[in-house]
Amino acid sequence: MHDKSRRAFIGKAFAGVAGVGAVASLVAMKKTWDPLPSAVSAGFTTVDLSSVEAGKLNVVKWRGKPVFILKHTDDIEKNEIRDLVVGSDRYTVVIGLCTHLGCIPSWNPSDKQFKCACHGGAFDASGVEKFGPPPRPLDIPPFDLKGSELVLGEEGEQYKKIAAAAV
Amino acid sequence: MAKFEKSEGFVDWLDQRLAIKKFNKVMMTEYWIPKDINFLWAMGVILATMFAVLLISGIFLLMYYKPDTALAFDSVNYTIMQEVAYGWLFRHIHGVGASVIFLIIYIHMFTGIYYGSYKKGREMIWISGMLLFVLFSAEGFSGYMLPWGQMSYWAAYVITNIFGGIPLIGDELVVWIRGNFFVSDATLTRFFMLHVLLIPLAIAATIGLHFYALRIPHVNTQTGEDVDFDTESERYLAGDKKSAKVIPFWPVFMAKDLFVLSTFLIFFFYLVFFHYNFAMDPVNFDPANDLKTPAHIYPEWYFLWSYEVLRGFFFDIAGIKAFDLGLMAFGFANAIFFLLPWLDRSPTVAPANTRPYFRVWFWLLVIVMIVLSVYGKLPPTGTNAWVGFVSSISFLTLFISLPLVTILERRSSK
Numbered sequence: 001m002h003d004k005s006r007r008a009f010i011g012k013a014f015a016g017v018a019g020v021g022a023v024a025s026l027v028a029m030k031k032t033w034d035p036l037p038s039a040v041s042a043g044f045t046t047v048d049l050s051s052v053e054a055g056k057l058n059v060v061k062w063r064g065k066p067v068f069i070l071k072h073t074d075d076i077e078k079n080e081i082r083d084l085v086v087g088s089d090r091y092t093v094v095i096g097l098c099t100h101l102g103c104i105p106s107w108n109p110s111d112k113q114f115k116c117a118c119h120g121g122a123f124d125a126s127g128v129e130k131f132g133p134p135p136r137p138l139d140i141p142p143f144d145l146k147g148s149e150l151v152l153g154e155e156g157e158q159y160k161k162i163a164a165a166a167v
Numbered sequence: 168m169a170k171f172e173k174s175e176g177f178v179d180w181l182d183q184r185l186a187i188k189k190f191n192k193v194m195m196t197e198y199w200i201p202k203d204i205n206f207l208w209a210m211g212v213i214l215a216t217m218f219a220v221l222l223i224s225g226i227f228l229l230m231y232y233k234p235d236t237a238l239a240f241d242s243v244n245y246t247i248m249q250e251v252a253y254g255w256l257f258r259h260i261h262g263v264g265a266s267v268i269f270l271i272i273y274i275h276m277f278t279g280i281y282y283g284s285y286k287k288g289r290e291m292i293w294i295s296g297m298l299l300f301v302l303f304s305a306e307g308f309s310g311y312m313l314p315w316g317q318m319s320y321w322a323a324y325v326i327t328n329i330f331g332g333i334p335l336i337g338d339e340l341v342v343w344i345r346g347n348f349f350v351s352d353a354t355l356t357r358f359f360m361l362h363v364l365l366i367p368l369a370i371a372a373t374i375g376l377h378f379y380a381l382r383i384p385h386v387n388t389q390t391g392e393d394v395d396f397d398t399e400s401e402r403y404l405a406g407d408k409k410s411a412k413v414i415p416f417w418p419v420f421m422a423k424d425l426f427v428l429s430t431f432l433i434f435f436f437y438l439v440f441f442h443y444n445f446a447m448d449p450v451n452f453d454p455a456n457d458l459k460t461p462a463h464i465y466p467e468w469y470f471l472w473s474y475e476v477l478r479g480f481f482f483d484i485a486g487i488k489a490f491d492l493g494l495m496a497f498g499f500a501n502a503i504f505f506l507l508p509w510l511d512r513s514p515t516v517a518p519a520n521t522r523p524y525f526r527v528w529f530w531l532l533v534i535v536m537i538v539l540s541v542y543g544k545l546p547p548t549g550t551n552a553w554v555g556f557v558s559s560i561s562f563l564t565l566f567i568s569l570p571l572v573t574i575l576e577r578r579s580s581k
Contacts, residue, residue: 033357034346035343036347036353039347061458063348065349066457101325101328103321103324104458104459117460120546132481133481133489135491
């Protein structure tokens with residue numbers, strides 16, 4: 001009996017040490033797979049909106065993702081929530097990855113839609129889903145407007161307004 | 168300490184230290200296999216051989232492959248394919264081998280389903296086998312990423328994105344798995360590690376478990392007969408080999424097994440030398456480009472059925488988003504096979520064709536999985552989308568209805 005309780009004690013002591021060690025190891029292993037600081041801070045992309053041509057899709061790369069910048073022509077329906085308005089011009093600024101499984105949709109100027117070849121999803125010119133499996137509109141990247149320059153990666157006033165209204 | 172005597176030769180010397188004669192008896196010459204089997208019982212040895220073929224060809228590829236987004240594509244398509252002597256051979260063996268091993272896995276699986284070899288004590292064989300299927304799927308997927316072509320990149324993108332559908336942690340989980348906000352160098356190097364070390368280790372261990380799981384229930388027979396292995400093996404050892412219902416694994420079973428293996432290997436190397444292109448997607452000979460999705464993304468043929476279940480749901484139902492429905496169906500399709508021993512409520516172990524209800528169920532399953540695989544490769548537009556939807560629903564319905572089908576069969580046979 002005496003023996004048994006001593007063995008039970010060292011058993012519990014071992015379980016305690018092993019448990020702490022296991023949790024600590026798992027934390028370290030989890031963190032090893034986190035994005036590296038250099039990846040997290042990698043780059044802010046700046047685009048000069050004044051050089052953007054209306055009706056033609058501009059694709060810029062931001063943190064490895066394509067960002068669509070589309071200056072609206074007059075025949076594109078206005079979206080008061082999602083459009084970025086600069087003076088008299090309206091822009092669509094969205095991450096160009098289908099919200100279904102991340103393929104890159106292409107811009108189809110004839111019917112003013114973004115179409116995804118992978119699973120047939122379609123979005124209107126403001127990035128709102130219109131057909132197929134996409135569960136939500138195209139995501140809007142954080143941006144800040146400095147004069148006519150758009151800085152992707154910083155959260156500016158217009159972004160916060162659009163993000164708050166779009167939810 | 169055990170008593171050691173002067174040995175009578177090398178074998179005896181080893182036997183005194185490692186008990187190799189006893190080991191050989193237990194593992195080979197007195198491991199009993201029933202006589203009433205056919206060539207489909209040879210698939211296990213073919214699979215073990217193919218794992219070895221993939222391991223060896225992989226070791227040779229590993230000597231020149233560079234897991235770096237800037238170097239990977241050229242290290243495969245230039246260095247290995249053009250410079251390394253016989254590099255092309257090892258690559259084609261590895262690529263064709265990965266494809267063919269899945270063909271044999273499916274034959275092996277459906278043999279098990281057809282003959283009812285997953286129940287009445289054989290559940291652990293089935294579960295360890297399904298674990299191997301999942302591990303080989305992960306191995307196939309991680310390996311497909313390594314050449315870093317367009318299909319590698321976008322398959323990695325789409326498949327890692329699937330984890331985004333998990334509630335609450337989805338988005339963070341995708342970034343964590345990729346090690347970046349997009350599929351990048353960190354993603355390539357960690358999947359390289361998984362492909363060449365962690366998953367092969369897990370596969371080797373699970374193969375051990377799978378073999379061990381056979382020891383106690385033993386291999387099933389063509390009729391599902393409950394063979395008394397103790398009595399029958401005694402009869403065999405007593406010299407009545409003709410009327411005994413069992414044979415030793417080595418050399419009697421393996422003699423025929425190796426013949427089937429030879430036939431298979433001739434077919435395999437015919438593919439490697441003359442028809443390797445089916446395992447080499449042309450789109451993957453374009454280097455990965457993160458700003459250009461290929462016009463049409465599809466997985467290798469062995470993932471097509473579950474891919475089609477994933478995208479079969481293309482419209483919202485009852486307020487649930489199409490994306491989430493597809494994901495749930497996909498998760499269901501991949502998990503449900505594990506539960507087969509418990510979904511089948513009939514105690515009968517017999518070939519499907521002798522079971523009045525299960526026969527229909529089995530062949531419907533085969534047809535649905537072929538239809539899913541065919542349409543999984545076609546663009547999901549118009550009629551194709553509807554065929555995908557109907558066959559996905561059929562697949563789910565088949566598994567949900569299996570308990571009912573087998574209960575009705577059990578009652579009708581009384």
